[in-house]
Amino acid sequence: TSPPSRLAPYDLLYADGVRAYFARDWGRAAELLQRSLHSYAGLRAARRSCRASCRREAAFLGDPPAARPWEAALFERVLQRADCLQHCLGGRLGAAPSAHRASLAVRRDFEQREPYNYLQVAFFQLKKLDQAVSAAHTFFVANPQHLQMREDMEKYRRMSGVKADNFRDLEAAPHWEAYEAGMQHYNADEYLQAVDRLEESLREALSALEECRALCEGPLEEEEEEEEEEMQPGLYEAIAAHYIQVLKCRQQCVLDIATKPGRISATEDFIPSHLDLLQFAYDQVGNQALAAECAASYLLFYPTDEPVLEKMKQYQTELGEDTTVTARENIHHYVQRSLMEKKLIYYAVEHLGGTFNDPDLWTPDELIPESLKQKYREDQEKQKQETLDVEEREKRGPLPFEGITVTMDSRQMNGTHRVVFDRVLTESECKDLLRLTKAAAGTGDGYRARRSPHTPHERFEGLTVLKATQLAQNGDVDWRDAKLLLQASEKSRKIIESYFTPGKKLHFSFTHLVCRTAVEEEQEGRMDLSHPVHADNCLLDPEGKECWKEPPAYVYRDYSGILYLNDDFQGGGLFFTEMDAVTVTAKVRPKCGRLVAFSSGKENPHGVRAVSRGRRCAIALWYTHSQEHAEQERVKAEELMEQRATEQNQPEGEEYQGADHSSRSSSEPLAPDGRAGPVSRRHKPGSDRRQQPKQTRARDEF
Numbered sequence: 113t114s115p116p117s118r119l120a121p122y123d124l125l126y127a128d129g130v131r132a133y134f135a136r137d138w139g140r141a142a143e144l145l146q147r148s149l150h151s152y153a154g155l156r157a158a159r160r161s162c163r164a165s166c167r168r169e170a171a172f173l174g175d176p177p178a179a180r181p182w183e184a185a186l187f188e189r190v191l192q193r194a195d196c197l198q199h200c201l202g203g204r205l206g207a208a209p210s211a212h213r214a215s216l217a218v219r220r221d222f223e224q225r226e227p228y229n230y231l232q233v234a235f236f237q238l239k240k241l242d243q244a245v246s247a248a249h250t251f252f253v254a255n256p257q258h259l260q261m262r263e264d265m266e267k268y269r270r271m272s273g274v275k276a277d278n279f280r281d282l283e284a285a286p287h288w289e290a291y292e293a294g295m296q297h298y299n300a301d302e303y304l305q306a307v308d309r310l311e312e313s314l315r316e317a318l319s320a321l322e323e324c325r326a327l328c329e330g331p332l333e334e335e336e337e338e339e340e341e342e343m344q345p346g347l348y349e350a351i352a353a354h355y356i357q358v359l360k361c362r363q364q365c366v367l368d369i370a371t372k373p374g375r376i377s378a379t380e381d382f383i384p385s386h387l388d389l390l391q392f393a394y395d396q397v398g399n400q401a402l403a404a405e406c407a408a409s410y411l412l413f414y415p416t417d418e419p420v421l422e423k424m425k426q427y428q429t430e431l432g433e434d435t436t437v438t439a440r441e442n443i444h445h446y447v448q449r450s451l452m453e454k455k456l457i458y459y460a461v462e463h464l465g466g467t468f469n470d471p472d473l474w475t476p477d478e479l480i481p482e483s484l485k486q487k488y489r490e491d492q493e494k495q496k497q498e499t500l501d502v503e504e505r506e507k508r509g510p511l512p513f514e515g516i517t518v519t520m521d522s523r524q525m526n527g528t529h530r531v532v533f534d535r536v537l538t539e540s541e542c543k544d545l546l547r548l549t550k551a552a553a554g555t556g557d558g559y560r561a562r563r564s565p566h567t568p569h570e571r572f573e574g575l576t577v578l579k580a581t582q583l584a585q586n587g588d589v590d591w592r593d594a595k596l597l598l599q600a601s602e603k604s605r606k607i608i609e610s611y612f613t614p615g616k617k618l619h620f621s622f623t624h625l626v627c628r629t630a631v632e633e634e635q636e637g638r639m640d641l642s643h644p645v646h647a648d649n650c651l652l653d654p655e656g657k658e659c660w661k662e663p664p665a666y667v668y669r670d671y672s673g674i675l676y677l678n679d680d681f682q683g684g685g686l687f688f689t690e691m692d693a694v695t696v697t698a699k700v701r702p703k704c705g706r707l708v709a710f711s712s713g714k715e716n717p718h719g720v721r722a723v724s725r726g727r728r729c730a731i732a733l734w735y736t737h738s739q740e741h742a743e744q745e746r747v748k749a750e751e752l753m754e755q756r757a758t759e760q761n762q763p764e765g766e767e768y769q770g771a772d773h774s775s776r777s778s779s780e781p782l783a784p785d786g787r788a789g790p791v792s793r794r795h796k797p798g799s800d801r802r803q804q805p806k807q808t809r810a811r812d813e814f
């Protein structure tokens with residue numbers, strides 16, 4: 113079919129497509145959704161090219177601008193540009209540009225690639241597997257936290273007849289592919305190839321940046337609903353407000369291009385770091401002229417960077433003093449333009465109000481108004497003080513808990529915010545908790561050992577506090593053991609709070625009694641880990657030496673603890689590494705009553721060595737300062753405990769230690785939601801994926 117001569121508004125096509133989808137008219141849904149994507153792309157392309165071509169048009173008043181008052185000179189241009197855009201867009205779209213304005217909700221859907229989510233189901237229904245897979249993949253790249261799609265992707269991967277190259281991102285930004293390939297070559301010391309791909313990435317990134325900037329000139333977005341009659345700004349206020357919005361949007365574009373699809377945070381210093389990498393790579397391949405050019409370009413961002421200034425001197429000597437080294441013209445233009453925009457924005461923020469999150473690290477200090485700097489400094493100071501407080505406390509030593517010892521502190525563990533306590537549990541408490549895991553495993557109540565999510569060589573059982581309590585209620589495990597799980601985790605919470613953050617409440621975020629068991633026949637020649645290196649509240653990216661604090665990671669977790677229960681197994685040591693995920697900085701050997709605790713962030717990447725024989729059990733504990741993320745299951749479990757205590761009319765034993773566990777009652781009352789309750793929320797560590805489904809529709813067909 114030939115492309116339509118006039119573009120239909122994409123939001124109408126989308127609405128019709130979704131309607132057809134719910135009417136299960138898959139053929140029509142697929143067609144309309146594809147057309148809506150096509151229209152959306154067409155509209156963006158039209159806007160981009162019109163904005164670019166209208167920028168080049170000449171002014172209409174004729175005489176040189178200097179001869180006119182500034183107002184006429186400016187508005188002559190403004191009027192002419194508006195006229196040009198109207199005509200240009202009307203021509204390209206084949207309709208009034210206003211017909212193509214969509215609601216915020218629809219714009220969001222398209223930004224998040226939602227149409228591909230519908231599309232993949234429609235294609236699947238139509239048995240067009242190739243297209244279903246590429247639509248699914250395209251959606252998933254931008255929505256890696258989508259639980260349903262994760263499962264669908266797994267299914268597609270297992271299906272025969274699905275080719276690997278169907279896993280294609282139909283909306284891929286060219287610079288990302290080049291950048292990632294470039295970085296791989298660079299890290300492998302393959303500088304010739306690195307130079308090629310990084311130049312391509314820089315070129316493509318700058319072009320994507322222009323596209324993004326061109327799309328900033330949209331309508332003024334109201335910050336809040338305002339009463340219609342009042343607060344309508346006058347001419348200059350209105351112009352200023354809209355213009356500043358456009359400038360801020362243009363400035364944010366650098367984050368847009370530096371953010372990998374599906375990520376929320378951008379790679380820092382994306383453009384300048386290209387130049388730094390390139391200067392090094394060119395030097396390595398013996399091209400000092402280009403190395404010098406890149407170094408000079410880098411210095412436009414960071415004029416006082418000592419190492420690069422040194423390099424510059426060296427290049428100059430190698431090239432001979434009479435060779436002039438200049439920065440790249442396009443980079444020079446980029447920096448100048450950005451500086452001008454920043455000056456205007458900072459002026460507006462200082463004098464007209466509002467805020468500005470400067471996306472760049474290289475903004476010269478003298479550009480930022482003193483009053484804003486002051487506020488920034490205060491925030492920094494507060495943060496630093498908090499870190500110092502922890503260090504101070506760490507020096508103070510012994511804990512306000514009897515019998516518990518600090519076996520290793522941060523210094524001994526070559527890191528920050530790490531500690532190992534011993535004697536948190538007695539031998540008999542460990543035994544009771546181990547029995548709890550055994551009894552739970554034997555119940556068959558939907559609670560069975562599964563293959564570990566991390567390795568095929570181990571089985572993995574997990575028990576939450578609520579599940580333990582429910583099992584006790586069913587008479588499958590001993591009440592006292594279930595209660596001990598609650599108490600042991602609370603004791604650990606108190607220890608960790610008082611050690612790391614006294615006076616600042618730590619809430620439970622998630623508690624999980626976990627056993628990892630070696631699968632006997634599958635240990636030979638095993639090379640993998642029981643738990644790959646990861647950080648607990650961010651997505652570790654060892655190649656980029658970054659950790660992305662964004663979903664699907666459990667970003668709100670502040671402290672992690674692991675309370676070990678046994679040591680009668682082989683392997684299974686916990687270890688900490690640097691951000692590269694390979695350089696080991698500390699090791700912890702599990703044993704009964706040992707509690708290792710650490711802050712959950714990028715400063716503490718850790719993993720678990722293969723468990724090659726036996727069964728390794730521990731209570732994994734995560735804590736948060738955020739009340740709203742407090743563990744709800746725990747509240748429920750405690751309620752059930754209370755309920756039972758009142759019913760028994762005897763407080764549940766504080767003296768669980770050494771108690772007689774043989775008198776298990778099988779006539780425990782069953783709570784109304786006994787078996788049906790929300791049980792055992794599965795913890796998927798590895799990358800600590802957070803399940804954050806945005807399930808919008810049923811997928812009964814899969």
Ligand SMILES: O=C(O)CCC(=O)C(=O)O
Nearest residue numbers: 643674686720730732797
């Ligand atoms: O069991 C351990 O020692 C560590 C487990 C862990 O790091 C996790 O579950 O996030």
Ligand SMILES: [Fe+3]
Nearest residue numbers: 647648718797
């Ligand atoms: Fe962990």
